[in-house]
Amino acid sequence: MPSERAVPAEEREWSSHDGLIINNFCIQAATVNGSGSQSANLVLLRAIFQMGVPVSGKNIFPSNIAGLPTWYTIRASQDGYVAHKKDVDVLIALNSETAADDIRKIRPHAAVIYEESLPLARLRDDLYMYPVPFSKLAAQVSGDARARRLLINMIYVGVAAELLSIDFREIEVAIRRLFKSKSKAAESNIKAVQIGADYARAHLPKLDPFKIQRMDKTRGKIIIDGNSAAAIGCLYAGCTVVAWYPITPSSSLCETVIEYFKRFRIDEETGKATFAIVQAEDELAALGMVLGAGWTGARAMTSTSGPGISLMAEFTGLGYYAEVPAVIFDVQRLGPSTGLPTRTSQGDIFSVALLSHGDTKHIVLIPGSVEECYSMAIAAFDLAERFQTPVFVMSDLDLGMNNWMSEPFEYPEKPIDRGKVLTAEDLSRIGHFERYRDVDGDGIPYRTLPGTNHPLAGYFTRGSGHNEKAQYSEKPQVYVDLMNRLAKKYETARQYVPRSVVESADSAEIGIIAYGTTHYAILEARDQLEALGTPTDYLRLRAIPFGPEVGEFVRRRQRIYVVEQNRDGQMADLIRLEVAREAGKIRSLRHFTGLPIDARFVTESILSREREGD
Amino acid sequence: MPSERAVPAEEREWSSHDGLIINNFCIQAATVNGSGSQSANLVLLRAIFQMGVPVSGKNIFPSNIAGLPTWYTIRASQDGYVAHKKDVDVLIALNSETAADDIRKIRPHAAVIYEESLPLARLRDDLYMYPVPFSKLAAQVSGDARARRLLINMIYVGVAAELLSIDFREIEVAIRRLFKSKSKAAESNIKAVQIGADYARAHLPKLDPFKIQRMDKTRGKIIIDGNSAAAIGCLYAGCTVVAWYPITPSSSLCETVIEYFKRFRIDEETGKATFAIVQAEDELAALGMVLGAGWTGARAMTSTSGPGISLMAEFTGLGYYAEVPAVIFDVQRLGPSTGLPTRTSQGDIFSVALLSHGDTKHIVLIPGSVEECYSMAIAAFDLAERFQTPVFVMSDLDLGMNNWMSEPFEYPEKPIDRGKVLTAEDLSRIGHFERYRDVDGDGIPYRTLPGTNHPLAGYFTRGSGHNEKAQYSEKPQVYVDLMNRLAKKYETARQYVPRSVVESADSAEIGIIAYGTTHYAILEARDQLEALGTPTDYLRLRAIPFGPEVGEFVRRRQRIYVVEQNRDGQMADLIRLEVAREAGKIRSLRHFTGLPIDARFVTESILSREREGD
């Protein structure tokens, strides 16, 4: 075990007080999935949060149900950095299979809480080792093997809380919150935490420098995952039809929709549902149902991930060409085909932006925070109806399934926008109706909803060639006109989709462009770069098609780093196409390990590319 | 009717001899589909061909079975131009519904053969009008309405032949060829032609200048459509498994495969088939079967069009990531969704090149002639097995379903390449086997075929994350390494796919890039441009990924026109990405009416863009 020492040089950035490292470190619990450790980790996370310390949690879990290694990382950051951080400061090593490896990987001078019976003590001599007889402690409380396994998790919470000075009362609050309906469970869990804390107090003298101290940086904030946030968005978007098929990491979005809708969308007078949710037989059917519902006038959505996107290609083309609204959430996971279902990625950009054969282009929204999962969900329904086309919302596993702090979401002040819909009264007034005519010059035609009681209301929707009156046509000019109008509609969308967010002193040579969850690594990396004398400007994309600000941003800078989480630099390519004449400026930085991107990767990549001169 | 006159000024290019226009005009037969006119048109086409005159035929037909307007254009061109030409010189107007419109559209001084009872004589006064009492003539021969309808077609052949000096003996040969098995039908058709010819001779004094005269430019050539050519390619490629689902304009490819395979691929000794062909239940299943067969070692293929491509997205990703050979023909048709199934397009480029979610890139071959449909079919199977990946061959309706002249196809001299397959003997010798290891540094691993009788041969194919030994793995580095190797494999493919064809004096400022059937319009347009003082260089793409010659071509020229048949300039974008720093040079010219692109469009577009200076 290393002797007491000062914060090492490369850790200057840390807040150090009396040799202590306060509110600025990563805890990693390495356990086995299906063992209930997830609750323990959430309790730790929330307790720190409740102490006012900015915190984030990343769950690295396997694609199976039980028995495989899983890692949960909790990052406390007084500066509010919430990006993934690779360096582990406090390891809770409870998975005997990976423990040795886990220990080998952590940074020097880290603390390790581990099962005392495992032969880990001598693996390294630059760590603070805290052996704990977890199994024995658990056995004191329960005879049942399964119960013991669950208890161990809370015991490590107790040990960690004691060692890191996490307030026991906050732990208690967090546990009662989690188990609210089952208060007996709450009590036994609290007891287990106590056992851990007691053991630590009695047997583990504090050696490491890591400590949580109360702050005031989380007051009024919420903690939520992106999928739940999107579900809440759907709730307030007035979504009425949901058709979905389970797939990791998207399932929890629709499952949360079900919960909230059952709670808040039952008509008070009649006790009946103002929504319909169908678990479809697959993704083809899910999107088909959404299009059917969108056609007849529901605000309809589905949610999926990569494989589902591929299966939705044909129906997406229909929605584009027949101009039917639909909202599709793509919670991206890693890799082609089945890939790594429980790893994060931004690998579907190209696929989604151009989904389907024969000249198609789609509106894509890219939330960069849980708040945007919420607000862009609402925006997506409005856009889908306004533009009468499928609109995609591209989240990812990291955003969708991990817990993030956020300001509370604001109630939408804008009323629901149902777009250009003609009612029977409108038809009587106007006296004619051509479904696919560009009346307003914006490429967007008017529609009626099936069921409208007016002799002019009926029209024939189809995925085959059609004229302005929605009649079948094979005339060359009719086809060209329709396709050009669709292109114009897409141009119009540039004005309506969320603008990019630019952060700039407008003096930097270097521009960074990123989107989605890559944002958090950029925030931190920019500070690191700045500190190292390399100021950067930053544009966070929020939608496709791009607004004019993207071209502008590129034009005014010398070198542009497009940072993203896929192999092929998909967004970099879309940007190159957008700024064709300046495509040479674009440099693509890609992180595609399936773990969320971290700031150090960005910082080091940019510095090394800058050195190389490319 | 106009008086006899010299060839007009804008037609200088035409060969004119004694005021005649010889072997250089377009005949268009406007009929109703399902009426049997297709045979008549083929007879005309072949008769001209047999007279040694270069000829091409374009069928513009509706997406239904019978009763709608259809147009067949035969272009005779002594210079060998075979691109679509919009100007009609000789119209055979037999569709009463469209006749007036058809006549309105043709060029001045054209000839019109039409049913005399239709009130068309006075529509225009700048045409040579030849009224023929088709119904009456047919009634003389047959009482049966259906037979009469069929006869009318051959009667117009006779009229046209007589007026245009097409040798009656060649007509006879062409008819006997077409009806070979049914010689009674041949006789009655010949008789009908005779009736038409007799009528013309007796009642229609020749006024127009158009005439076919024997030449010697087709000797030894064949006439074939691209789908049949591709089918013959599959035959000699040693393709063993075919799974398909009917779709226009791809169906005839597999239907022709069936014919040829039944004829030439029955084992002589046993009378048994050396192939298996399955009509699958849909395109998902078709590609699934191909992948299953490719995995166990068949040379397997399917053929489809746009909607099928969209449905194949998921399986394509599996093929890419699990590295299973497959050959997929995409005979492109027009538009998103169902679109216009009987119109041509090059609209699936982007979709196919990047098909499926999560970072995928595919090898794509693009035949520009019927000969290349044949030879690239063979190449595709070799590439699919060499690279262990899905390989796409992108044809289109124009190439696939229309008739084209060609030199006869050459027997493949290269033996079949089965790629890196380890046999039981190999395994014994080597002593170990890792399915996904990059042994040779080219990104391409070795495989075994299921059924190989060796304890080392088995491995586990999957679309989920896997290490070099084909074991499931979620390790970040394992994923990154695999994806990088796949990227390397794709780089290797640049050396193996067919190179672009460059035609250049290397002095032109202007480069044209085109591919597939756009080629023929370019050939003709370059001559037109040259004649107008605008010389051009030309690169015909034949595959994705591009070879180094593409970048080279762009670098060495000032302005590049990428000409293609889709709305979004999909290939132009792929080229922009390839030459990022010079993307500004790329100008995109797009023709997407669904009719094959014509030279005049190219010439005029380039001239006008050159004038504008862009």
Add this chain to the structure above:
Amino acid sequence: MATTGTMPPKAVNRLGFTMADYRGQESTLCAGCGHDAITSQIIKAFWEYGVEPHRVAKMSGIGCSSKTTAYFVNQGHGFNAVHGRMPAIATGAMLANQHLIGIGVSGDGDTASIGLGQFCHLLRRNLPIIYVIENNGVYGLTKGQFSATADLGSKLKTGVVNDLPSIDCCQLAIELGATYVARSFAGDPKQLVTLLKGALAHRGTCVIDVVSPCVTFNNHEGSTKSYAFAKEHEELLNEVGFVPFFNSIHVDYDEGTTIQVDMHDGSHIYLRKLDREHNPLDRVGAMTLLEKTKDSGELLTGLIYIDPVKKDFLSLLNLVDAPLATLSMEKTRPSRQSLKEIMSELM
């Protein structure tokens, strides 16, 4: 036995519409195609029953058959979707507006080949629509390849023989949960129109599998879906009569020979038994009948199975009465307070 008398075409129905009001665009199918005959009966049935045209949602996939939704009820709302996927479109459409009268028209290729999965799941849900299969045993629109309903041993014009068993859509329908299952023949307009009216009165999935000859590609000798073959082999399972709810006719029937079925909307179906003893309310009997006659070559037509009580899919969802499609924002956006509540739970 009484059926509704056929009204002369210029007369108006109970809603004041003439038959012409139920027509659509002109057909572009081949002259003589069975599908056009079916279209005529749809027009007639909708007219006679008195369907409000603006409530009609006409949905289809791709194929000659699927085109026909354009050929009836012009004032209705049509959706010609993609190949084999009409069931999903129909499901979504009905979810959004359960007041629509949904009719799906599909082909045998569309339903039993590419679309089989969606078809089966639609049946399982008992979605309240009329699902007409225009069954010609081939893919008409792509020029006559066998579909999955082609009978074992039947022959294409080219001489190719089908060596796989045919899929029986009626049998699947009964097995998987549809509640009104009939088979008919395009050449038997009287039966077909009655079955269609019965279907209009039923709330649940109504599958009507209609043998509909493809005159261009499957009407030759050796075909088992030709006019000639169907005419020769048609066997009536029962004689179907329909008395709509708005008709006060009282029907006297003999319980020994006739079964009366009371429909959701107050209409009645009368089924006169013929030679074969068959009770269409008996699910096991219906299945057994189809299984037994599978290879007999007979074309059994009539109402094969009906369950007039089972709940349809939409009823299971307990939806508000107004269509979801047109609910106002007041109904679909919960209160400001509710969001506060949710937020405070997350703090």
Add this chain to the structure above:
Amino acid sequence: MATTGTMPPKAVNRLGFTMADYRGQESTLCAGCGHDAITSQIIKAFWEYGVEPHRVAKMSGIGCSSKTTAYFVNQGHGFNAVHGRMPAIATGAMLANQHLIGIGVSGDGDTASIGLGQFCHLLRRNLPIIYVIENNGVYGLTKGQFSATADLGSKLKTGVVNDLPSIDCCQLAIELGATYVARSFAGDPKQLVTLLKGALAHRGTCVIDVVSPCVTFNNHEGSTKSYAFAKEHEELLNEVGFVPFFNSIHVDYDEGTTIQVDMHDGSHIYLRKLDREHNPLDRVGAMTLLEKTKDSGELLTGLIYIDPVKKDFLSLLNLVDAPLATLSMEKTRPSRQSLKEIMSELM
């Protein structure tokens, strides 16, 4: 009645392999998962029957169940494809090499939800493979949502009740053309191993629908796919015995109580009737039985239907004997002369 005695695990089978030679990677499923029990019986059956490991093609879709192809016959060839699409992969694989012994393992979601269309078409083709459905009524891998085989009225842990009828894969299998159709239970290893050996002796599609409890998501009260429920409700349809072709045992049986079925490979299956009169050679009877017991709550296990004579899909194709996969160029590239012939026809 005699069945093959179970050999001790270290013994070798007729080919000289030990049982260990039929094992695979270690399972990563939850402890107690029914799927693992099925894997064990596959290992045992393949060992006892004496399958050459290198001839085994193990194919699956996606799901906990689909992972299990990695857990047996390590020396075989595995293909874990995409969700619901194993049938197409299996069809292609068998086309390319009809000497492979194909076994597909799938889940109820994989087969009856997303994969239903492909499953049905596989059945129709009677492709010669063993198709094991590990049926737990839920999507295990995505954490326990209902699949399409969930029984009407069954309950999730969360209290959600399934209100749609379940799809019976055995009934579909018989109806659509499979020729060996059985149901079993992961908790009944003796029956399962015998059914698997019988399937190895059969040439045609063998569907074995095995109730395989998901201990994590569907083993609670209210589930109809739990160990407890299945144990309580299992009803043996018959007692199955299997005598492989290489075994010279002579079986004396009573024709009144036992049916003998002669298999393609010379093996024999003996079926001792139990209380229920059921003849698995009788297709109509088998269908009726399933239809009748649909809502009875009974879990009927045993061999439900067998047709030992119908031709399988590959036989219909009249393929050369050698696998297409490994035919030499001499067999697959026609002569130079033939191309000349084709070219001259096109001149």
